[in-house]
Amino acid sequence: MQGFVDLVQGFLDLGATVILPVVIFLLGLLFGQKPGKAFRSGLTIGVAFVGIFLVVDLLVNNLGPAAQGMVDRLGVNLDVIDVGWPATSSIAWASTAVAAFIIPLGLLVNVIMLLTKTTKTMNVDIWNFWHYTFMAAVVYTVSDSIIQGLIAAVIFQIVTLKIADWTAPMVEDFYELPGVSIATGSTVSYAPGIFLVKGLQKIPGINRLSADPDSIQRRFGVFGESIFIGLFLGVVIGALAGYSVGEVIEIGMAMAAVMVLMPRMVKILMEGLMPVSESARNWLNKHFSNKEIYIGLDAAVLLGHPSVIATALILVPITVVLAVFLPGNALLPFGDLATIPFVVAFIVGAARGNIIHSVLVGTVMIALSLYMATDIANVFTTMAQNADFDMPEDSARISSIDQGGNLINWLIWRFFELFN
Numbered sequence: 001m002q003g004f005v006d007l008v009q010g011f012l013d014l015g016a017t018v019i020l021p022v023v024i025f026l027l028g029l030l031f032g033q034k035p036g037k038a039f040r041s042g043l044t045i046g047v048a049f050v051g052i053f054l055v056v057d058l059l060v061n062n063l064g065p066a067a068q069g070m071v072d073r074l075g076v077n078l079d080v081i082d083v084g085w086p087a088t089s090s091i092a093w094a095s096t097a098v099a100a101f102i103i104p105l106g107l108l109v110n111v112i113m114l115l116t117k118t119t120k121t122m123n124v125d126i127w128n129f130w131h132y133t134f135m136a137a138v139v140y141t142v143s144d145s146i147i148q149g150l151i152a153a154v155i156f157q158i159v160t161l162k163i164a165d166w167t168a169p170m171v172e173d174f175y176e177l178p179g180v181s182i183a184t185g186s187t188v189s190y191a192p193g194i195f196l197v198k199g200l201q202k203i204p205g206i207n208r209l210s211a212d213p214d215s216i217q218r219r220f221g222v223f224g225e226s227i228f229i230g231l232f233l234g235v236v237i238g239a240l241a242g243y244s245v246g247e248v249i250e251i252g253m254a255m256a257a258v259m260v261l262m263p264r265m266v267k268i269l270m271e272g273l274m275p276v277s278e279s280a281r282n283w284l285n286k287h288f289s290n291k292e293i294y295i296g297l298d299a300a301v302l303l304g305h306p307s308v309i310a311t312a313l314i315l316v317p318i319t320v321v322l323a324v325f326l327p328g329n330a331l332l333p334f335g336d337l338a339t340i341p342f343v344v345a346f347i348v349g350a351a352r353g354n355i356i357h358s359v360l361v362g363t364v365m366i367a368l369s370l371y372m373a374t375d376i377a378n379v380f381t382t383m384a385q386n387a388d389f390d391m392p393e394d395s396a397r398i399s400s401i402d403q404g405g406n407l408i409n410w411l412i413w414r415f416f417e418l419f420n
Contacts, residue, residue, distance in 0.1 A: 017053060021046030023124045024276055031279035044272025051265035052300045055258055060338040062254040063316060067337040069241030070320045078323060080377045084335020085186070085402040087389070089130040094387030095137035098149045102133045105150060109157055119161040120168070121181045122280065123296030131185025132157050134403050138413050141383050143420040152412050156185070159408050163188040167346055168294045174349040175302055177270065179277035181294035182302065186343050189406040193347040196361045209356045226306035230259030233313040240317050255313060259306050266304030302345035307353035312341035315362050322367050330374045336401035369405025376404050376413060
């Protein structure tokens with residue numbers, strides 16, 4: 001069993017930049033594409049994801065230290081450390097009792113749902129199956145039952161696929177990604193924020209508050225372009241972190257680069273994806289009379305819209321302040337602050353890029369995440385200890401905004417706790 005888990009982990013360690021091109025190439029062949037065309041599609045998507053993750057790394061490597069600077073300046077003293085999604089995924093895959101089953105089970109469930117037309121999403125984002133593994137590991141930790149853990153993972157997957165189907169029209173309309181859906185566990189958990197956005201837009205006064213990249217550019221001209229928005233927000237974050245003048249300028253330039261480069265990487269991605277997506281539609285229509293199919297991709301493809309990055313950069317200091325002043329919160333946000341663009345993407349889409357509405361709803365959702373991450377901290381810490389995870393220095397408990405504060409994960413965990 002351990003050997004198989006190590007094999008799976010080794011495959012996943014290759015990352016989306018290797019896994020996705022292979023999967024897309026095989027899907028292209030399955031759907032009748034010529035080998036050369038299928039290979040080009042896979043290669044193009046792989047190149048695009050290399051670019052996307054380089055830009056994400058630029059974001060993470062600059063936001064992480066800046067967030068730590070803000071925390072240090074505020075003198076925050078909270079006893080649950082946010083270890084971030086990389087550590088969380090490692091803890092999930094180290095749960096060998098359930099980890100070995102997740103990928104084959106996840107693929108089987110997706111195929112069954114496609115054949116029974118209970119989903120339109122063909123989720124090729126195998127790299128993010130770790131969210132299902134984490135869900136299984138949580139329930140296994142509280143129940144000591146492999147069966148319960150796997151059932152929990154399947155429930156989590158079904159929910160994410162249904163939300164992916166539901167939000168796919170918005171992804172196509174607002175993000176201009178036809179044939180794409182997002183089933184990434186951390187992103188879909190914020191889908192309830194869509195209802196909050198719709199409610200907010202009905203409140204007199206607030207519904208008239210608007211700020212999106214287009215309106216900002218019309219008002220401020222060249223200084224309202226996304227490159228300047230990134231520069232400005234980066235400078236503000238650097239100043240709040242107590243950086244020197246030179247460091248403030250550096251982070252400002254980094255955020256400006258993120259705003260400019262990410263949309264270009266997404267365009268390259270779509271160049272590779274569209275031929276496969278069209279072939280999939282034709283094949284499914286021919287064999288199953290199913291004209292509509294979505295290709296499930298990593299939520300990173302949504303970061304190409306400047307409103308997503310702008311909203312996330314504003315929410316970083318807000319999250320730190322929330323952690324300090326929310327009564328009952330024990331989570332010290334750190335590792336997952338740089339993942340905020342991923343979790344607010346659906347909210348931004350629902351708000352049609354309105355940064356003001358996105359920030360307001362994002363603040364509410366992140367506050368809830370802090371409470372959920374605090375609530376699950378004991379189970380999270382037990383999982384880490386069982387996985388021989390190296391605990392951060394001077395920390396008694398750990399959790400994360402990404403999965404510890406994941407609404408779907410939290411609800412399923414609480415449901416299974418009723419029976420254990």
